[in-house]
Amino acid sequence: MPGSDASAPSLPHAAKRVGRGELFLGFLKIGVIGFGGVAPWARRVIVEERAWLSEEEYASLLGVGQILPGPNTLNLAVMAGDRFQGTLGALIAVAALMTMPLAILMAVASLYERFAALPEVASAMGGTAAAAAGLVIGTALKMAQRLRPTRSAILFGLVAFVAIGVLRFPLIAVVVVLAPLSIAAAALERRA
């Protein structure tokens, strides 16, 4: 029923037909080229290269993916796959996204396990681990900068950081307590 829900301008029913084969190949590509994070590549392939979704449609699907648990790109694959080809489409998109990274990962990991005992491998791995920690820290700082955070955003971000990073509280308890409080605070702050 295209056009029947005018209240959802940014989420119209899929105007574009995307076949199962196309869906598989598209997400396969996103998985393979996504070295150092799949999110930017997902946008490039889905919006720019294949025009499956408009920029707005993509942003709102990604927005839903971001507030749900689980990897954003995986959530996006589930929702986009379902939109184009129903339940089977969701399964196809997820399988396509995960196949190549898992294969590459297993190849790298079995090489590592075979050679982990070599001192050269151990020290290169130590350096990579130190850098990987920096990669995650840098990503968080960049996200914080782009958010242009409000006072409550800074407060809840810091509390989450201290609770998990310093006090090492269990994650489930922290999220269950902080999430509703932070959403409520953000809503109040906007109204004020």
Added chain:
Amino acid sequence: MKPAPLWQIAGTFASLSLVAIGGANAVVPDLQRQVVQVLGWMNDTTFASLFAIAQAAPGPNVLIVSLIGWHVAGLAGLAVATLAMILPSSVLAFGAGRVVRRLAGVRAIRAAQRGLVPITVGLILASGVVMATTADHAALSVLLTAGTALYVFVSDWNPLWALSIAAAVSLLGSWLGLPA
């Protein structure tokens, strides 16, 4: 080492699946707490190595969980860990995608986003800091962590470059006899 029971792998990761807002990078400290401290499946050094491999490999960062599964119980462990981590959150995304399509909850989504994204950022920062304290044992590794963080923060270049340079610098450091 005898393999960890599959039901225990499934339970551990399935319980984290639904709180991993922002993806697996948000749950790394809790993963480490459970896998190293509570369950004793591996030591800190091995955990740091698996974390590094998962960061360097292409694909969603949930792959750290696949690697842990593989390390403790082989191919079956990899399959069980990956499914346990992605199935609950994917089913939720599937349902949410259909509800959103019908209800046009765009404004509610924005409101939830405003509250949740700051928590995600805090959790990811915590993951980075916890992994830094795990991986950094000397001045050189602290420098590599800080340098990579700066590289990612100021540039949009592929992070794989920074990871490769860090591996090379660390190797060079060990040849020169620097503590790492």
